Amino acid sequence: MDSEDERELAKDHWEDGLSGVEMRFHQRDQHDCRRSVVPIASHGLESKDDVPRTILSTIKSYRIMRFFETVEGFHTGSLDLTGRHQRRYDSIILRWNDFSSDLEELLRDAKSSLTPREIGVRDSKEVLETEMKPAAPQNWDQFLAKWLAHDSFSLHNFSAWRDRVIDCFTQNPTPRFQTLCLHDLPPELLHNIVEIAGIDLARKLGTTCRLLREISFSYMFKDHRFHLSCGIQWHHYHSLRSFDALATYLDPLITQARSKLLSDIDFVKSRPDILIALHNVYVDDEWQVHRTWTRTSVAGNDENRRSFCAPVYSGISNLIVCLPNLQSLTLQHWHITKELTQSLGCLERLRTLTLSSCTPTLRCPYTIAKLPSLLNFRLMYTKEQRGSWLFLGMCPNIKNLFILSPSCDRDEPGLIMPPPELMAAFTPFKTLQRFSMLQVPPGWIPRLNAWIQSARDGNESTVLRLTHFKLETSGGLHRQNLFTLLDVLNGSSIRFLVLDGLRYAAPDILDRIASALPQVEYLTLCYRESDIEYRTKETPWPFAAWEYAPHFANFTRLRRFSWNYKTNVDEYGPSALRFFEEGFPEEQQVGRRDADHLCEPESIAKRFSTFCPSLASIAFESPLGGIRKDVREDGQFPLVTNRLLHRSILQAHTRNTFQGSVWLLQIITCCTW
Structure with missing residues (x-):
């Protein structure tokens, strides 16, 4: 059972790939579910017949829902990206009629009953659930085998979906076929679609007609x-x-x-x-x-x-x-x-x-x-x-510089930095706008500061063009080097600042950053307890969070703040005291109560936003992601919003932009198809 021709599905493409755009309903969910079988393959999985029952049922349930939603889509006019064509509708409506006939035979002799089921955790409730059983179990097995379904999708589920589709037919009796095709769009929109689609899809589109061939030719190569x-x-x-x-x-x-x-x-x-x-x-x-x-x-x-x-x-x-x-x-x-x-x-x-x-x-x-x-x-x-550093000399007008060394040897601190001759002959910071350098040994921080300072040519009034600056140290960024770095960056137009590997994290660091870089909007600070710590993790900072809060008053444009401050997000609130007094009754569980519980990240977000009205969110970062607490535009009350974050705000901002482009492509294609 699927929205496509069953003759094609008979091949059962178990390891199908997924294009950049999800073309059919639940295609990405089904693909991710199939990929979950890969780790199991290393433990003796030899074929799809050995797939665990739960995974197999989930995969087949996606196909069933896709079938029903596709039939509905032709009559509502809202379908997937494969299109609403007459030929496709003729194929699927034949299978729908055959399916409805088989299901009607099962429902004619089926027995219905109401089964009680408990829902909820704290306040458990009992509801009655409809259960349908076919009169002959062998007929049920034949039905599942014919339609490539799974018994986890009950007869009652099939009946409910069928009734939903019939109601859709009643409200929209005439199928809606697409009248505007892809080649009817303006050429400039087609160019944007082909560019976002990528090389493989551009080559496929180029094989459909002469117009798309001409448009996609410059993109397929x-x-x-x-x-x-x-x-x-x-x-x-x-x-x-x-x-x-x-x-x-x-x-x-x-x-x-x-x-x-x-x-x-x-x-x-x-x-x-x-x-x-x-x-x-x-x-x-x-x-x-x-x-x-x-x-x-x-x-x-x-x-x-x-x-x-x-x-x-x-x-x-x-x-x-x-x-x-x-x-x-x-x-x-x-x-x-x-x-x-x-x-x-x-x-x-x-x-x-x-x-x-x-x-x-x-x-x-x-x-x-x-x-x-x-x-x-x-x-x-x-x-x-x-x-390889010598090729930096080819860039007299460089705007973006990214440097990474895959490994760092403490015995040879010159691993990351360029030769002194190149640093003396070429200064990229005169034109540089975005700079990222990772795994810098602490012994080379003074030379990096001097390299940046050389861009001013002795004229302190020279303004650096930097807008994005990220520095990750492999052995720690100490107080003297940190303050010297902020001095050489003083007056620049930095809006994104990431300092990973701080060894000094007193509250006055916020004052120095706000004074040197008044235009900063996105700030990430990662503290390390010792010089041997390399990978960023949640760490106890040297001062309490409330001691840092007043120092945010010096920021006038700060929107996002991220740090690896260690906090416990699963603390118990005042409601736990009542459970102690009542002796922990069995019908109740100790847990967080929304009415009287305020976890530490929420209180920190509220306190910081009080001193910095422009602050929109604060993130508590860790290597596997983090928890972000958003505050309302008035900067007073927190909204409890938990999201996974990337370690770098710069990377997260870039990724969101790309995802927005893919989302725009899907919207444009849906509107036309």
């Missing part, structure tokens, strides 16, 4: 990934013990991967239309990710690997020069040769450069070409790849 794939069967790989056996198995795979990548490069170069359409290119080496190079005989050491991959490195370098509209380039686990560096200098429209675990081979880093168009630079690197 907008992104491309050049991938030196590994293709290793890991269960077989781990069974091989000797070096010769590993080399015999891996050599054909790596040779085939190189040939495939070179063929992909040649194909793209032979298509001028694709070269013009390409905006975003992603290049990665999966062999380097898994560190399986050394197990091969053709590329077992660094010299052999460079020789073996020389055609690939050269091919990528020659290819990107032929991309006139390239705007974003991501290199992951790649060797950056001199030829590739020269090719990067020719990309006049490149706006974003991402280097993840790349190894430069240059020896003269400060003669690198400048790219005025390059505005965004992201760098993730390890100790052996510190040379």
